[in-house]
Amino acid sequence: MGYLLGVVAFAAALVLSVMLHEAGHLLTAKRFGMKATQFFVGFGPTLWSTRRGETEYGVKAILLGGFVRIVGYTALERVEEADRPRAFYRQPAGRRAVVIGSGVAANFLVAFLLLTTLAMTIGVREEGAATTTVQKVSACVPEALGKRCDAASPPSPARRAGMRAGDRVVAFGGVPVADWTALRERIRAARPGQEVPVVVERDGRRFTVRVVLAEVGGEPFLGMTARVAGAGYDRLGPLEAAGFAVGGIGRTVVETVRALAALPAAVPELFSPERAETPGGRVGSVVGAGQASGEIFSADASWRDKTGAYLALTASINVFLGALNVLPLLPLDGGHLAVLGYERLRARAARARGRPDPGPVDLTRLLPVAYLVIVLLVGLSALLILADLVNPLGAP
Helix, strand or coil: HHHHHHHHHHHHHHHHHHHHHHHHHHHHHHCCCCEEEEEEEEEEEEEEEEEEECEEEEEEEEEEEEEEECCCCCCCCCCCCCHHHHHHHCCCCHHHHHHHHHHHHHHHHHHCCCCHHHHHCCEEEECCCEEEEEEEEEECCCCCCCCCCCCCCCCHHHHHHCCCCCCEEEECCCCEECCCHHHHHHHCCCCCEEEEEEEEEECCEEEEEECCEEEECCCEEEEEEEEEEEEEECCHHHHHHHHHHHHHHHHHHHHHHHHHHHHHHHHHHHHCHHHCCCCCCEEEEHHHHHHHHHHHHHCCCHHHHHHHEEEEHHHHHHHHHHHHHHHCCCCHHHHHHHHHHHHHHHHHHHCCCCCCCCCCCCCCCCCCHHHHHHHHHHHHHHHHHHHHHHHHCCCC
């Protein structure tokens, strides 16, 4: 039930994020007197709609986007004579830029408010220090780190050796280990398949177990999660929380750009066990994000951990939507802003030469590029959905 609740919560967050993005376009367009005839969440057949004034509001069957229909959004659209003064393409460039960019601004504002609220109420997570005490013993040797066990997965070395949660590793391979860093270094120095003596303390009594290390991703694998000491949350004041939010958004944008830039090269790895080892391979679809949300809600963690992780995930969704739409590619918002900017530069250059304004860009020449972008986005989305179904990444 926890996993299903997480998936539903993610779907709700995604739909709300899309609604707020489109609401940014709608509210600014109406504020400037433009005519907006439709505001819909989703695509495909209409499930429900209602009309308020001149605008129809509704929900469509495929909840993977949304749109606002503003009269005369491009010069290609046929506009009734009575609506021409309110057509989008006839408005001043500054107003058009505000309407185009307001959807992205809405997403970044939502992310800022979510992260600020998280920092002030839940608090900022203090990671603490990992110890040599076992928090959890892995059930199996996975095909890759982050993957789940299946019926064919062998037991992990720690489980086979009888280690339990609460055990404290005192020595590994005859070398005392005082903290997790030392233990991790000793594990990495060992060879997969090698039998290693491990001194364990349980209920005040020390004894030795024999562990045969496995190999996962080319590294020795023991199969234990370290208990963290000193972890907790630090609630921030308003100014500190705002700084935390701005920093978090900046880091997410940088990571998003790096991941998207690395994605083409990572496509061959999407269906391999090494998928999660590169930034591009860690790019997921709405299915993957839903899976991550489900794992957050079903995890053996406190409500505070779950709420904080969910708010952070929702904020990252909004940052991703904003960053994606900024790309200067039609039909994305960034593409429309790029066209508008080119029109203004061309008009300024013509004016400097004493020539008349050449007017709007001939969008018919850009339609093939826009169609190509749509095909690539749809194709890439389908590929990522398939990868998340057959080779899931798991929760971050």
